[in-house]
Amino acid sequence: MTRSKTIRAATVICLCLLSASTGHAYPKSAPWSELERYQETITRKEFEHLLTRFYNPSKVIYRYLDINDQRVIIYNDRGNSKIDFTLRFAPNEASKKPASFTYKTVSDLNALRNPPNKPLQGVKIALDPGHIGGKWASMEERQISWASYPLIREGDANLIVSKKVKPRLEELGATVMLTHEISEPLTPTRPEDYMAEARAEGRSGGALRRQAEMYFYRREEIYQRGQLLKNKFRPDFNLSIHFNATELSGGGTITHDNRHAFFINAAFGPDEVDREMWRYFLFSKLLERSIPMEAAMGDSLTEEILKVAPLRANAYAWTKYTCPINDNPYNNGRNLAMTREFPGPTVLCELFYMNNPWTAARMTAGDYAGTKYIEGAGGTYRSIYEDYADAVVNAVRRLFTQWTVEGYPKPPPTVVTKSWEAGPDALTTVAASASARHAATHSTNEVAHLLPVKKR
Ligand SMILES: [Zn+2]
Numbered sequence: 001m002t003r004s005k006t007i008r009a010a011t012v013i014c015l016c017l018l019s020a021s022t023g024h025a026y027p028k029s030a031p032w033s034e035l036e037r038y039q040e041t042i043t044r045k046e047f048e049h050l051l052t053r054f055y056n057p058s059k060v061i062y063r064y065l066d067i068n069d070q071r072v073i074i075y076n077d078r079g080n081s082k083i084d085f086t087l088r089f090a091p092n093e094a095s096k097k098p099a100s101f102t103y104k105t106v107s108d109l110n111a112l113r114n115p116p117n118k119p120l121q122g123v124k125i126a127l128d129p130g131h132i133g134g135k136w137a138s139m140e141e142r143q144i145s146w147a148s149y150p151l152i153r154e155g156d157a158n159l160i161v162s163k164k165v166k167p168r169l170e171e172l173g174a175t176v177m178l179t180h181e182i183s184e185p186l187t188p189t190r191p192e193d194y195m196a197e198a199r200a201e202g203r204s205g206g207a208l209r210r211q212a213e214m215y216f217y218r219r220e221e222i223y224q225r226g227q228l229l230k231n232k233f234r235p236d237f238n239l240s241i242h243f244n245a246t247e248l249s250g251g252g253t254i255t256h257d258n259r260h261a262f263f264i265n266a267a268f269g270p271d272e273v274d275r276e277m278w279r280y281f282l283f284s285k286l287l288e289r290s291i292p293m294e295a296a297m298g299d300s301l302t303e304e305i306l307k308v309a310p311l312r313a314n315a316y317a318w319t320k321y322t323c324p325i326n327d328n329p330y331n332n333g334r335n336l337a338m339t340r341e342f343p344g345p346t347v348l349c350e351l352f353y354m355n356n357p358w359t360a361a362r363m364t365a366g367d368y369a370g371t372k373y374i375e376g377a378g379g380t381y382r383s384i385y386e387d388y389a390d391a392v393v394n395a396v397r398r399l400f401t402q403w404t405v406e407g408y409p410k411p412p413p414t415v416v417t418k419s420w421e422a423g424p425d426a427l428t429t430v431a432a433s434a435s436a437r438h439a440a441t442h443s444t445n446e447v448a449h450l451l452p453v454k455k456r
Contacts, residue, residue, distance in 0.1 A: 030280030032085040038287040041099035060270040103344035109403040119401040121173030126235035129162040130242035131155035134183025164389035179225040226341035238346040261314035262298040263348040266333025290345035298331035304391040
C-alpha cells in the first residue's frame with residue numbers, strides 16, 4: 001500500500017480501512033446498473049463541482065470520462081474502449097428528477113416531525129465497531145502493549161463504546177444495528193482462502209501470509225459489513241467507531257501527542273481511481289449526495305467530543321489522498337473502506353491515540369460507572385468509553401433534533417451545506433464551531449490541559 005505517501009503526519013488512520021484490489025467475494029466488476037436511479041437527477045455543474053472539489057481533486061478521473069452538458073460516459077479504461085456507465089444530466093436545476101436515495105435526506109427527516117423526546121424516531125443508525133478484536137486483534141495489528149499496562153485491543157474497545165451507544169440511541173427512538181456484536185469476523189472466509197490470490201500476485205513467505213490476512217480482515221470483512229447494511233438494514237446514517245494510534249504503536253512506541261479526527265469519503269487519490277470498484281464507489285458516493293449531512297455530523301461530533309476531551313485536530317489538509325471538507329479541521333476527506341463502501345451518509349470517528357500514556361491509562365482502567373482516580377492519567381475521570389459514548393449520543397441527538405423536530409433551529413451551515421445551497425460556484429467560507437477552531441489551534445495536549453472531572 002501507499003502508506004508513506006498517503007499519510008502526511010506521523011499518525012495513521014486504521015489501516016483496515018485501506019482495502020486493496022479484487023478478491024474472494026469482493027466483486028471483480030462493479031454493479032454499475034445500480035446508478036440508474038440517478039439518471040437526470042443532477043446537473044453537469046453540480047456533478048463536476050462535487051467531483052473536482054471533493055471526490056477527485058486531482059481530476060485524474062477525467063481520463064475515464066467523456067463529458068458534455070447532456071451526459072457523462074464512464075469508461076472502464078483510460079483508452080476509453082469499454083463503457084461502464086452513461087449518466088444523463090438534468091439540463092438545469094428546475095428540471096432535475098427526484099432521486100431515490102437509500103437513506104432519509106434532510107427533507108425526509110424534516111417531514112418526520114418527531115416529538116422532542118424522541119428525535120430519532122423513524123431513523124436507522126448503523127454503528128460499526130471498527131476492526132474485529134479478540135483473538136484476531138494481533139493479526140489486525142490492532143493491539144498494543146507497553147510498560148506494565150495490560151494489552152489494549154482496539155476492536156474490543158470499539159465494541160464497548162458501540163454497545164453503550166446503541167441503547168441510548170434506541171431510547172431516543174432510533175432503530176440501531178451493530179455491524180457485529182462480538183469479537184469475531186462477519187465474513188465466513190479466513191486468511192487461507194486468500195493464499196492463492198496473494199501467491200498469484202508473486203508474494204511468498206511472510207509477505208504472502210500477511211497479504212492473505214489483509215484480504216481477510218480488511219478488504220473482505222469491511223465489504224461484508226457494507227453488504228449487510230445495504231441488504232439488511234438500509235441505514236440513514238453510519239458511524240464507524242475507532243480509537244486511533246500513531247504509526248509506530250505496533251512496536252510499542254509511546255507518543256505524548258493526542259488528537260481527534262473524523263473521516264468522510266472524499267479525495268480518491270490519482271492512482272486509486274484506476275480500480276473499477278473504487279471508481280464505482282466514487283460515483284455512487286457522489287451521486288448519493290450525502291456529504292452535507294456527513295459534514296454536519298462531523299461538526300456535531302467535534303463539538304461534543306471537545307466538551308469531554310479537548311484534544312487538537314488531526315487535520316490532513318490538502319494532499320493527493322486527503323482534503324478538507326469544510327473549515328472544521330477535525331473533518332477530513334479520505335477514501336477509506338467504510339466511508340467508501342457503507343451505504344448512505346457515513347462518518348468514521350478516530351478519537352484519541354491509544355499509544356498516548358494518558359489515553360492508555362484510561363483505556364486500561366476499563367469501563368466503570370461514575371468517576372475514578374486514574375493514576376497514569378493524573379486525575380479523576382469518567383470511563384473513557386463513557387466519554388466517547390456520551391459524545392456520540394449527544395452529537396447524534398443534537399443534529400437529528402435539528403433535522404426531525406419542528407421548531408428546532410437548523411444546524412449552522414457548514415462550508416459544504418452552504419456551497420450546496422448556493423450552488424456549485426460558492427466557495428468555502430463558513431465556520432466550524434468556535435470551540436473546534438480554538439481547540440485545534442490552542443490546545444497543548446498536555447495532561448494538565450485535559451479535563452478531568454476533578455483533581456484529587
Ligand atoms: Zn481503528
